[in-house]
Amino acid sequence: MTELNVQLIKAFLLGIVEGLTEFLPVSSTGHLIIVGDFIEFASSADKVFEVVIQLGSILAVMWIFRQRLFQLIGGTFKRDPVELAFTRNLIIAFLPSAIIGFIFIKKIKELFFNPAVVVVTLVVGGVIMLWVERDRGAGKAPGMPVIANRLEEVSWRQALMVGFAQCLAMVPGTSRAGATIIGGMMMGIQRKTATEFSFFLAMPTMLAAAAYDSYKHASALSQHDLLAIVVGFIAAFFSALIIVRAVLAFVSRHTYRLFAWYRIVLGVIVGLLLYARA
Template identity: 40%
Template sequence: MDFVEILKAILLGIVQGITEWLPVSSTGHLILVEDFIKFNLSQTFVSTFFVVIQLGSILAVVVLFFSKLNPFDPGKTGYEKKETLSLWIKIIVATVPAGVIGFLFDDKIEELLYNPTTVALTLIIYGIIFIIIENRNRRPKINNFDGLSYKTAVLIGLFQMLALIPGTSRSGATIIGAVLLGTSRYIAAEFSFFLAIPVMLGASGYKLLKSGMVFSGTEWLALGTGSLVAFVVSIFVIKFLMDYIKKHDFKVFGYYRIILGILVLAYFYIIK
């Protein structure tokens, strides 16, 4: 067993847990961090690891929002159970666009877009968009999930398709889309979390099947360790973000993305 590889998985799990829920691109950060601490494991495993590690982050959402997402909760009234089922339908219809495109073009997207240039440019572009949107400072029209129509859910799902480009951020794309469509920051963030459940489950399952799941003992341990760390870190990060946006906007993440994007370009094209 190679303990150095397990330590790398722990570090990447921390990065995943922090960046999955903040609108700063987890995939982009993982690609960049792995350039410094490259796995000495099979390329098939590395490609699978970056997707499947997200399962830990998904579990954090399920644990934190279990009551809200459970339509069979005995403590809910009949109306509340009906609204929870309605929320799940909205989640599913919003998942379809990205799910279909991701399934059809996964290999081509990975081949053409998984590179530092794409990551840097999308970090900068969406950072600018976040700042522009927040400067508009419009009053939200949708402050609860009852007011979120199926049409709006589908439109948010179309924005989620942008996250197939590494560096965009799945949460960032859906939050931008939701806010532009009139939701509050709080509802935008929560709906982004909920959309992650079917998206990541589907992507992880597909990646595992595609890989053949023929990994060494060290690789399986690295995958499990990274996912566990991502779960624990995600718990704290989700709680932090939901408290943060009660009093603050998303501009700080926009500035962070721009600075990081510039640093990435400088590192790969000047320093390296």
């Protein structure tokens, strides 16, 4: 088997990992770093690979929510007050990570994109999720009444706080989905609604990140890199199609405790493996 074929198999595996974890509160970037490190995935632009294959996942969620997305776009152009408010909230939630990411993302990647950081953030994030999910009621955080049961009921203040929570996900292992969903629940958004808002917020956030990284590092991509990105992109798209519907069905009946414990156990196991390998 040629070196290129091995590289493409690894890219396919990472694409599946991306699609399965992007919309779960377990950190897709953290999983990509851990799996990529253990299978020794090498690319001249591996950080670009990690960001761009997320496009496969986001296109999958756009396809699943296509009717609601068309309704949102059409209603906004027609100046429907409900859709205008929803669009406003998405913009408000998007801006904090867009501004902070534009200024600091290079430094963040240099400092934090390594397995050791992922181990810590996986465990800490899992503990926070367990705390937030202590109340098994209608998907609310401890001491916080649910004041938004539907996407249309989310206020601009709640959207802004979800946007700031999303900034935490720039550190790998934190989880963009986890930060926005748990952040939303802490602000009084019902669990399933917080999950759906997180999915919609992912669209502009991930599209912007992929476009920015592709533009900035396009000259560094070799033909092999591009081929690996295409393979990872396709794998991420189809695996995300499966997982997004499953997540929505799961959170309508269950809490996120299972994922919290998964994060903690995974972080401990990976930490022990890293220690043994050192």
